[in-house]
Amino acid sequence: MAVDRLPDGKWQLTLHDLEPVSVHRLTSDKLHIILAPPCAGPTVPVAGAQPPAGELAPDPVQIDTAARTVSIDGRQIDIPRLEFDLLAHLVLHPRRAFTRQQLMAAVWPDCRSSDRTVDVHIARLRRRLGPGRRKLITTVFGIGYKYLPTP
Template structure:
């Protein structure tokens, strides 16, 4: 039996001979051979990426890397934004319902067209596919790489093309329509208060 120095906490320890089929350190593998799954639930205010602490930023970067490798998913729970009584958008009276002032988007999947309050929107093929993909997965956050694979069908030369199409989509739909939310350090998802319906037969 050999003796080797360890940490100051333990002082000395005796090393054990390795056992065939057992990982180092004496840890046993799961008997059924199934890899355990770890689910982590976090509450992180994402007002801006600059306001995050260094540990929180590293955590988001690690989560983004896992997503891009296809090793996990991120879902979000909408939290109603606090609004003071004096914070009323221009052109809206305080007595009007906020939901009533948000234009409705109606997606006709078969004809690949989008209506905003009954008026057609001139979307390109990729803009339409991007919108339909986000609407089909509410509350799910997608990295740019995931959107490239799902909408474009391949890894494009640059993931920033997703940013360009999101910006164009927002511009065509209108700044008064909450549609795509940016999740800082991760990617994009459908906005919680987006008013969108999908007609698969239209």
């Protein structure tokens, strides 16, 4: 990270090795940007291949934040913007439980809807993931949701 003063007196913040996951304009002079380390990009698993001993199997859900694409088991799926932002946030923070309010603030900071909106988008994401992968997004009762990559 580097902070530099520009000739016009403004400050510039440069974050190395981070990519924007989502950008939302809050007002005419304020932006809300979610940054994350770059992903290696989608990988296509070889059918029947097992990872070497001691290594974890690749995550079935691959997020490419730069291209804003989602691949499940090597198959790219179309996903609306709001659902992409939600899935990217969960996948980039695996095993961490988020409340609905935390997800709303992180993913859609300018949204004035009920936090039940998260429930609707989670249900849609689970349908898109399909029957074999819908359990990757788990409900943490009394809290909210978390993403659990396969072991």
